[in-house]
Amino acid sequence: MSQGLKIAKSALLTAEHLSWCTDGNLILDDISFIVEQGSFTGILGPNGAGKSSLLRCLYRFVKPEQGLVSFERDDIWQLNANDYAKNVAVVLQETPSHFNLTVHDVVALGLIPHKGLFARANKADDEKIVKAIAQVGLVHKTQQNFEHLSGGEKQRALIARAIVQSPRLLIMDEPTSHLDVRYQIQIMELAKSLGITVIATFHDLNLASAMCDDLLVLDQGKLVCQGTPKAVLTKEMLSDVFGVCADISEHHQHKVPHISYYYGYIQDEHGEHHV
Amino acid sequence: MFKAEQTKANKRQANQTQKKTGAWLETKQISQSAVTIVAVLMCFVSLFCALSFGAADISFTDVWYSIWPTETGKDIGFIQRIIWELRMPRAILALLAGSGLAISGLILQTVTRNPLADPYLFGISSGASLGVVILITFTGSIFTPMTPIAAFAGSLVAMFMLMLIAGRRQSQQVESMLLAGVALSFLFSSFTNLLLYHTDPQAVTAVLFWTMGSFSRAQWENLLFPTVVIIACITFMLAYRRQLNAMLLGDESAMTLGINVNRFRLIMLLLSSLITATLVSMCGGIGFVGLMIPHIVRFFISQGTIFGILLTALVGGIFMIWVDILSRTVLENQELPVGVITAATGSIFFLTLLYFRKNQPS
Numbered sequence: 001m002s003q004g005l006k007i008a009k010s011a012l013l014t015a016e017h018l019s020w021c022t023d024g025n026l027i028l029d030d031i032s033f034i035v036e037q038g039s040f041t042g043i044l045g046p047n048g049a050g051k052s053s054l055l056r057c058l059y060r061f062v063k064p065e066q067g068l069v070s071f072e073r074d075d076i077w078q079l080n081a082n083d084y085a086k087n088v089a090v091v092l093q094e095t096p097s098h099f100n101l102t103v104h105d106v107v108a109l110g111l112i113p114h115k116g117l118f119a120r121a122n123k124a125d126d127e128k129i130v131k132a133i134a135q136v137g138l139v140h141k142t143q144q145n146f147e148h149l150s151g152g153e154k155q156r157a158l159i160a161r162a163i164v165q166s167p168r169l170l171i172m173d174e175p176t177s178h179l180d181v182r183y184q185i186q187i188m189e190l191a192k193s194l195g196i197t198v199i200a201t202f203h204d205l206n207l208a209s210a211m212c213d214d215l216l217v218l219d220q221g222k223l224v225c226q227g228t229p230k231a232v233l234t235k236e237m238l239s240d241v242f243g244v245c246a247d248i249s250e251h252h253q254h255k256v257p258h259i260s261y262y263y264g265y266i267q268d269e270h271g272e273h274h275v
Numbered sequence: 276m277f278k279a280e281q282t283k284a285n286k287r288q289a290n291q292t293q294k295k296t297g298a299w300l301e302t303k304q305i306s307q308s309a310v311t312i313v314a315v316l317m318c319f320v321s322l323f324c325a326l327s328f329g330a331a332d333i334s335f336t337d338v339w340y341s342i343w344p345t346e347t348g349k350d351i352g353f354i355q356r357i358i359w360e361l362r363m364p365r366a367i368l369a370l371l372a373g374s375g376l377a378i379s380g381l382i383l384q385t386v387t388r389n390p391l392a393d394p395y396l397f398g399i400s401s402g403a404s405l406g407v408v409i410l411i412t413f414t415g416s417i418f419t420p421m422t423p424i425a426a427f428a429g430s431l432v433a434m435f436m437l438m439l440i441a442g443r444r445q446s447q448q449v450e451s452m453l454l455a456g457v458a459l460s461f462l463f464s465s466f467t468n469l470l471l472y473h474t475d476p477q478a479v480t481a482v483l484f485w486t487m488g489s490f491s492r493a494q495w496e497n498l499l500f501p502t503v504v505i506i507a508c509i510t511f512m513l514a515y516r517r518q519l520n521a522m523l524l525g526d527e528s529a530m531t532l533g534i535n536v537n538r539f540r541l542i543m544l545l546l547s548s549l550i551t552a553t554l555v556s557m558c559g560g561i562g563f564v565g566l567m568i569p570h571i572v573r574f575f576i577s578q579g580t581i582f583g584i585l586l587t588a589l590v591g592g593i594f595m596i597w598v599d600i601l602s603r604t605v606l607e608n609q610e611l612p613v614g615v616i617t618a619a620t621g622s623i624f625f626l627t628l629l630y631f632r633k634n635q636p637s
Binding site for chain 1: 580
């Protein structure tokens with residue numbers, strides 16, 4: 001996607017001067033950014049940087065003490081919860097459940113914002129569910145217990161739920177943690193293939209580099225830099241924020257920055273080994 | 276190139292499996308309606324048996340003629356009275372109690388995401404017992420028309436205390452709800468025991484029998500209230516079945532689907548408590564049903580659908596009718612407390628389940 005095209009598009013989600021603290025600890029400190037319509041935004045940062053908290057502010061789970069999050073110019077806290085759920089779907093890290101819900105049941109939950117209390121699922125809804133399950137490649141598991149799926153399959157089922165929710169923005173909190181490399185790539189490519197705006201947190205910086213149009217880097221609750229992967233993923237940033245030494249090269253398949261880490265941190269105690 | 280290949284493979288897989296889903300949906304619908312028909316039939320057969328079995332053995336034909344009397348039939352006025360005035364209301368109360376307790380357990384297990392939640396875990400029945408014991412201690416009489424009212428009041432007090440405690444701590448609602456329920460349950464039991472310690476032995480026996488549950492106080496005019504409560508609650512659950520399912524995947528996930536999680540859970544707790552309070556006040560303490568029936572049904576089917584909720588209610592009702600039949604027929608001229616039978620079958624059931632699961636190669 002070219003830079004010129006992106007500027008022409010309008011902002012879907014805007015955060016202005018977000019701050020949030022619990023028990024006197026400042027978790028998010030004056031964060032502002034814009035998420036363009038149709039873009040894939042990755043949020044990076046070391047453990048405890050406030051990535052999940054930032055997402056929670058975006059999907060209305062926590063109300064920030066200061067600042068404003070707006071979805072297409074509307075303050076999200078002025079919107080009805082149900083209306084917001086029609087526009088924004090969220091995929092969270094897996095949650096344990098001891099109940100006999102089939103994959104089909106879980107995916108059907110995506111209908112909730114769109115259905116009245118006594119409304120039954122009609123044929124179009126059923127087709128939507130079946131299609132979403134096919135899209136994430138889980139058709140052979142449709143009637144299986146959700147709890148018996150592997151981590152990657154659960155994430156895919158939850159993405160199918162989000163597809164049924166037919167949102168304009170998909171928010172994903174650490175969707176690839178605990179997954180094998182292959183599934184990490186698969187989940188992210190799946191999210192990208194939906195053609196909607198996506199905001200996701202990442203642990204794997206190379207994956208983020210390959211997937212995202214924009215990156216936001218958080219450190220101790222502050223937004224330290226934002227921009228394209230090329231602008232953000234620099235030696236300096238990796239050393240300042242993540243405390244690692246690395247070389248940045250160009251990935252030979254899609255020409256985005258590729259990080260190669262250096263090792264030997266135990267001897268690095270005295271600051272000798274810098275490259 | 277890699278991408279193109281993969282999409283091709285994906286498409287192929289999707290095409291293949293899409294056909295399979297269609298077939299599966301069809302068979303699922305067939306088996307669902309088959310199970311529903313069997314359950315409804317079972318329910319009627321059980322009701323019929325409940326009318327026939329008992330201290331006075333009444334043949335099935337006599338039962339049939341007293342329900343649908345014909346001019347040519349022999350004179351069965353006496354039998355008709357037994358059936359219409361004693362056994363019928365009793366069987367219906369058992370049906371209501373079974374389905375109500377099963378539904379109430381299902382609600383609690385769902386909104387607390389705890390498969391071991393049960394109406395009794397939340398102190399509602401100990402509140403009812405306390406109400407009854409207070410009444411007996413202060414009035415001296417053992418069973419009066421006031422007894423169900425006292426039980427109802429006791430469970431309402433327990434319920435509101437629980438909601439006050441749970442409603443306060445919004446962030447850890449489930450944990451505080453479970454802990455508060457157990458604590459309240461013990462608190463009420465200790466008060467009950469303290470009062471019983473100071474009342475006369477005859478009252479103690481009566482209270483003991485009451486806490487073990489019985490359908491012997493069933494009368495036509497008492498059935499309207501529990502029927503209305505249970506039907507209303509089931510209707511409410513059917514309306515909110517999707518929201519109930521969403522709660523199973525966690526509060527945060529449910530909230531992102533537009534559900535006001537804390538308010539929804541309190542409303543559901545209120546419903547479940549209302550059912551329990553109504554039933555406890557009429558039949559005394561009947562444990563294990565709310566825990567066991569949703570478990571059995573969940574073992575076989577997904578409970579989130581309209582079908583699952585109705586089947587849970589039906590299975591609970593059928594189970595309770597048979598428990599009542601057993602309680603009336605096991606001992607000659609004597610009634611066994613219903614709670615004893617439910618607890619015994621319940622524990623045997625769980626142990627069997629545990630045994631078979633252990634021996635199953637997983």
